[in-house]
Amino acid sequence: MEYIKREKACEILExxxxxxxxEIELGFKQLAExxxxxxxxxxxxxxxxxxLRGHVHFKAGYVEGDEYFVFxxxxxxxxxxxxxxxxxxxxxxxxxxxxLTGKPEAFIxxxxxxxxxxxxAAAGAVSAxxxxxxxxxxxxxxxxxxxxxxxxxxxQEVRPIKTVKIWGRNPEHVxxxxxxxxxxxxxxxxxxxxxIKEAVEKVDILITATPSSQALVFPEWVNKGxxxxxxxxCGPTMQELDATVFGKANKIYADSIDACxxxxxxxxxxxxxxxxxxxxxxxxxxxxxxxxxxRENKDEITIIDLVGLGVQDAKVGNWFYKKYLKAK
Amino acid sequence: MEYIKREKACEILExxxxxxxxEIELGFKQLAExxxxxxxxxxxxxxxxxxLRGHVHFKAGYVEGDEYFVFxxxxxxxxxxxxxxxxxxxxxxxxxxxxLTGKPEAFIxxxxxxxxxxxxAAAGAVSAxxxxxxxxxxxxxxxxxxxxxxxxxxxQEVRPIKTVKIWGRNPEHVxxxxxxxxxxxxxxxxxxxxxIKEAVEKVDILITATPSSQALVFPEWVNKGxxxxxxxxCGPTMQELDATVFGKANKIYADSIDACxxxxxxxxxxxxxxxxxxxxxxxxxxxxxxxxxxRENKDEITIIDLVGLGVQDAKVGNWFYKKYLKAK
Numbered sequence: 001m002e003y004i005k006r007e008k009a010c011e012i013l014e015x016x017x018x019x020x021x022x023e024i025e026l027g028f029k030q031l032a033e034x035x036x037x038x039x040x041x042x043x044x045x046x047x048x049x050x051x052l053r054g055h056v057h058f059k060a061g062y063v064e065g066d067e068y069f070v071f072x073x074x075x076x077x078x079x080x081x082x083x084x085x086x087x088x089x090x091x092x093x094x095x096x097x098x099x100l101t102g103k104p105e106a107f108i109x110x111x112x113x114x115x116x117x118x119x120x121a122a123a124g125a126v127s128a129x130x131x132x133x134x135x136x137x138x139x140x141x142x143x144x145x146x147x148x149x150x151x152x153x154x155x156q157e158v159r160p161i162k163t164v165k166i167w168g169r170n171p172e173h174v175x176x177x178x179x180x181x182x183x184x185x186x187x188x189x190x191x192x193x194x195x196i197k198e199a200v201e202k203v204d205i206l207i208t209a210t211p212s213s214q215a216l217v218f219p220e221w222v223n224k225g226x227x228x229x230x231x232x233x234c235g236p237t238m239q240e241l242d243a244t245v246f247g248k249a250n251k252i253y254a255d256s257i258d259a260c261x262x263x264x265x266x267x268x269x270x271x272x273x274x275x276x277x278x279x280x281x282x283x284x285x286x287x288x289x290x291x292x293x294x295r296e297n298k299d300e301i302t303i304i305d306l307v308g309l310g311v312q313d314a315k316v317g318n319w320f321y322k323k324y325l326k327a328k
Numbered sequence: 329m330e331y332i333k334r335e336k337a338c339e340i341l342e343x344x345x346x347x348x349x350x351e352i353e354l355g356f357k358q359l360a361e362x363x364x365x366x367x368x369x370x371x372x373x374x375x376x377x378x379x380l381r382g383h384v385h386f387k388a389g390y391v392e393g394d395e396y397f398v399f400x401x402x403x404x405x406x407x408x409x410x411x412x413x414x415x416x417x418x419x420x421x422x423x424x425x426x427x428l429t430g431k432p433e434a435f436i437x438x439x440x441x442x443x444x445x446x447x448x449a450a451a452g453a454v455s456a457x458x459x460x461x462x463x464x465x466x467x468x469x470x471x472x473x474x475x476x477x478x479x480x481x482x483x484q485e486v487r488p489i490k491t492v493k494i495w496g497r498n499p500e501h502v503x504x505x506x507x508x509x510x511x512x513x514x515x516x517x518x519x520x521x522x523x524i525k526e527a528v529e530k531v532d533i534l535i536t537a538t539p540s541s542q543a544l545v546f547p548e549w550v551n552k553g554x555x556x557x558x559x560x561x562c563g564p565t566m567q568e569l570d571a572t573v574f575g576k577a578n579k580i581y582a583d584s585i586d587a588c589x590x591x592x593x594x595x596x597x598x599x600x601x602x603x604x605x606x607x608x609x610x611x612x613x614x615x616x617x618x619x620x621x622x623r624e625n626k627d628e629i630t631i632i633d634l635v636g637l638g639v640q641d642a643k644v645g646n647w648f649y650k651k652y653l654k655a656k
Contacts, residue, residue, distance in 0.1 A: 037372040042388045044365040046397055046427035054430045058388050058399060060370045069374055071386060073399065073423075075430035087429045095401075099374040101415045102382045102403035107435075 002106040004324060009108055012323050013118045018157055020319060024122035025129070025288060027315035028255070030063050032285030037062040037069075038256075038310035049079030061314030062099065070317030071095040074116065092116055094313070096321045106321055112146045119316035120308055121150035123255060123284070124229045127304045128205055129158040130287045130294045131253065132227035136204030137162040142196060142216055142240065143209035143232060144168035144177035149184075151207045151231065156185060159205065163189045167199035169210075197221045208232050208240040215242035215268075222248060227295070228303040233264040241265045241303070243272040250300040251281040251293075259307045266305045330434040332652060337436055340651050341446045346485055348647060352450035353457070353616060355643035356583070358391050360613030365390040365397075366584075366638035377407030389642030390427065398645030399423040402444065420444055422641070424649040434649055440474045447644035448636055449478035451583060451612070452557045455632045456533055457486040458615050458622045459581065460555035464532030465490040470524060470544055470568065471537035471560060472496035472505035477512075479535045479559065484513060487533065491517045495527035497538075525549045536560050536568040543570035543596075550576060555623070556631040561592040569593045569631070571600040578628040579609040579621075587635045594633045 013020065030036045041059045048054035054077040062069035074092040081089050092110030097103065108115060128136065136159045141148050144166060152164055164181070168174040171192070178190040193199040200206055200221040208217060210232045217240060222228070228249075232240045246252055246269040254260035257280055261270055269275045282292030284304060295302055341348070358364045369387045376382035382405040390397035402420040409417050420438030425431065436443065456464065464487045469476050472494060480492055492509070496502040499520070506518040521527040528534055528549040536545060538560045545568060550556070556577075560568050574580055574597035582588035585608055589598055597603045610620030612632060623630055 039370045039372055040368070042367045042370060042386070044367060044388070044390060044397075046390055046430075047392075048430075049428050054427070056388075056397065056425070056430060058370070058386060060372070060384075060386050062372060062374055064375075069372075069384065071401065073425075073432065075425075077428075077430035080429055085429065087431055091430045091432070093432065097384070097401075097403075099382070100377050100405075101408055101413065102374075102376075102384060102405035102419045103415055104401065104419070104421065 001104050004106055004108040006109040006111045006114055009114045009320070012320060012327065013114065016323055017118065017122070017154060020118060020316065021122045021125045021154060021157055023315045023319040024119055024312055025126045027063060027311045028126060028285035029288040031309070031311045032283060032289040032291060035064045036311040036314065048077050049085065050082035052079035052082055054079065059310050059313055061310035063311065063314050063318070066314065066318045067099055068096045068105070068318045068321055069099050070314045071097070072313045094317050096317050106324070108320070113150070115316045115320060117146050117150055119312040120147060120231060120306070121154040123306050123312060124151045124207065124231055125154035125158045127229050127284055127306065128155055128227060130284065131302045131304060132159060132205045133225055133295070133298050135160065136227070138203045139164045140199040140203035140206040141166045141209065142199055142207070144173045145209065147209040147231060148207065149177065149181060151209055151229070152181065153184065155205065156188065161188055163191065165191045165193050165199045165203060167193040167196050205229065210240055211238065212240050213237050214239055216240050217245055218242045219245045219248040222301060224299045224301065226301050229306065230265045230303065231306045234307045236263050236267060239265055239268050243269040243274040246275045246303065248301060249303045251295070251302045252279060253281055253284055253287065253302065253304040255284050255306045255309050257283055259309065260305045263307045264305050329432055332434055332436040334437040334439045334442055337442045337648070340648060340655065341442065344651055345446065345450070345482060348446060348644065349450045349453045349482060349485055351643045351647040352447055352640055353454045355391060355639045356454060356613035357616040359637070359639045360611060360617040360619060363392045364639040364642065376405050377413065378410035380407035380410055382407065387638050387641055389638035391639065391642050391646070394642065394646040395427055396424045396433070396646045396649055397427050398642045399425070400641045422645050424645050434652070436648070441478070443644045443648060445474050445478055447640040448475060448559060448634070449482040451634050451640060452479045452535065452559055453482035453486045455557050455581070455612055455634065456483055456555060458612065459630045459632060460487060460533045461553055461623070461626050463488065464555070466531045467492045468527040468531035468534040469494045469537065470527055470535070472501045473537065475537040475559060476535065477505065477509060479537055479557070480509065481512065483533065484516065489516055491519065493519045493521050493527045493531060495521040495524050533557065538568055539566065540568050541565050543567055545569045545573055547573045547576040550629060552627045552629065554629050557634065558593045558631060559634045562635045564591050564595055567593055567596050571597040571602040574603045574631065576629060577631045579623070579630045580607060581609055581612055581615065581630065581632040583612050583634045583637050585611055587637065588633045591635045592633050
């Protein structure tokens with residue numbers, strides 16, 4: 001079995017992002033067409049350290065016709081930080097299996113800027129390609145972590161981005177974000193915002209990518225024509241968009257409706273009765289497959305809630321390992 | 329991450345069987361007491377080779393209080409044999425994770441005579457300890473594969489075995505079985521049986537350990553006082569005991585009632601309406617925990633259907649890795 005180090009994974013992902021966006025788009029379409037195996041996860045908790053229980057998730061996926069199927073372990077052990085031991089709070093790795101023989105072929109180290117981060121960013125770009133105005137050039141970003149970076153990097157592959165307005169809770173982190181991003185995308189102007197309102201107003205696309213557990217974005221700030229990609233909230237207690245933002249949206253999409261009604265932002269909007277499940281226009285894959293309409297005019301406000309699906313893991317793993325073998 | 333080779337795994341398991349039986353017994357008890365996490369499996373199929381689809385299973389488990397939690401991959405790719413490629417038809421491996429930090433600590437190679445085979449054999453011994461007559465000395469074995477070997481090796485740890493009567497479809501394989509077993513257990517007499525009837529009649533304990541998909545054992549051959557451990561049939565299409573054998577039994581047990589009513593021999597007896605779910609006396613763990621009665625007199629016929637549970641994987645993985653670290 002190949003053991004692929006994090007550094008190697010980062011390198012392949014960074015240089016292959018354009019291709020990966022196409023792969024992830026294809027995966028969502030295949031899911032809508034019933035070709036993807038995206039079985040329920042195995043989840044449980046263990047004692048963890050310092051009184052903070054560890055949460056573990058085992059996921060697996062396969063798309064009929066692909067060379068490889070994929071297993072992914074991901075876990076949150078916040079006690080590692082509290083107990084000050086030298087282990088990451090978030091651990092993850094992939095295992096790649098041969099779909100013809102069942103053989104485990106590769107173990108891929110996880111961590112920041114590896115497969116999960118990139119497949120999540122690619123889903124944001126695919127969403128924008130299908131739901132935002134084509135000439136979108138001004139972007140608002142709420143958050144300044146890894147995902148807030150990769151979302152913009154992926155987005156500028158599909159839209160002519162000129163300006164990014166960024167808000168983060170800690171001004172020092174925002175400064176560091178802008179420095180890092182300017183080096184990576186020198187043709188884009190990055191502006192620090194003093195308030196969330198500032199980052200949300202007058203943008204073509206808004207990305208929310210924080211681990212917030214309370215609403216940050218309110219409807220009065222959202223302009224006509226804005227497309228919102230809400231990618232931060234992926235569990236039932238997490239939230240970035242106030243429920244009333246959904247009331248203002250012309251169209252609401254999800255990566256998976258079943259997953260979003262129990263997790264993330266749509267979940268809260270339904271709980272607070274701002275919307276019902278029926279108000280959800282459809283899934284991203286259905287839009288790509290032509291089964292559901294996307295944006296119909298430049299003034300619509302669209303929202304997509306992305307919680308992350310097994311089919312994305314299946315596609316990124318399959319694509320990544322083929323790419324790795326070719327480069328060897 | 330430690331990489332533990334099959335040879336090393338076999339060595340530790342062989343020398344530690346006495347201990348492992350206690351661990352597995354504890355696991356069943358903990359399951360009955362609600363301390364074990366034994367979540368549903370992830371199962372799907374992939375193309376495989378030579379027109380035979382591959383079947384993959386991802387399992388995970390944890391027992392509260394244990395140092396490690398466990399992930400297990402197991403797969404059947406029969407196309408590998410048909411296509412004559414040099415890959416096993418059955419693949420499996422374990423990954424051991426630290427329950428305090430979430431860190432993956434070890435990868436353990438699978439194959440014959442590794443963790444799955446031993447934890448299955450240990451469950452047979454635990455069943456016999458709680459359900460068979462204490463002075464059981466004559467054993468019938470239907471089957472001659474790895475499990476038909478390990479079941480006897482585990483059983484003689486808990487019962488004073490003198491004679492083993494063995495039947496297998498292929499006389500050459502039976503000969504080889506006896507040769508192998510006599511070397512391993514020189515104080516036990518092994519007798520080759522010409523018919524299944526011969527192996528079933530006049531025994532204290534009967535073990536069925538074949539991959540059969542049709543009934544092999546019929547009630548008219550089963551003596552008073554016999555305990556039957558049915559371990560071969562672990563899927564819905566597999567069967568070893570004719571449904572009418574359950575009609576003759578005084579008490580019927582399962583490792584998991586929920587699992588056995590959709591898999592294995594109990595499943596067929598229910599489908600054929602020989603018994604109803606209510607006729608099942610209880611689960612092995614409930615007997616160990618004192619929640620359900622075991623054998624009450626020497627004449628009762630008892631049957632236990634074992635399909636294999638996540639808690640066994642959790643216990644064998646946790647125990648094995650601690651043993652491995654100690655021996656290092």
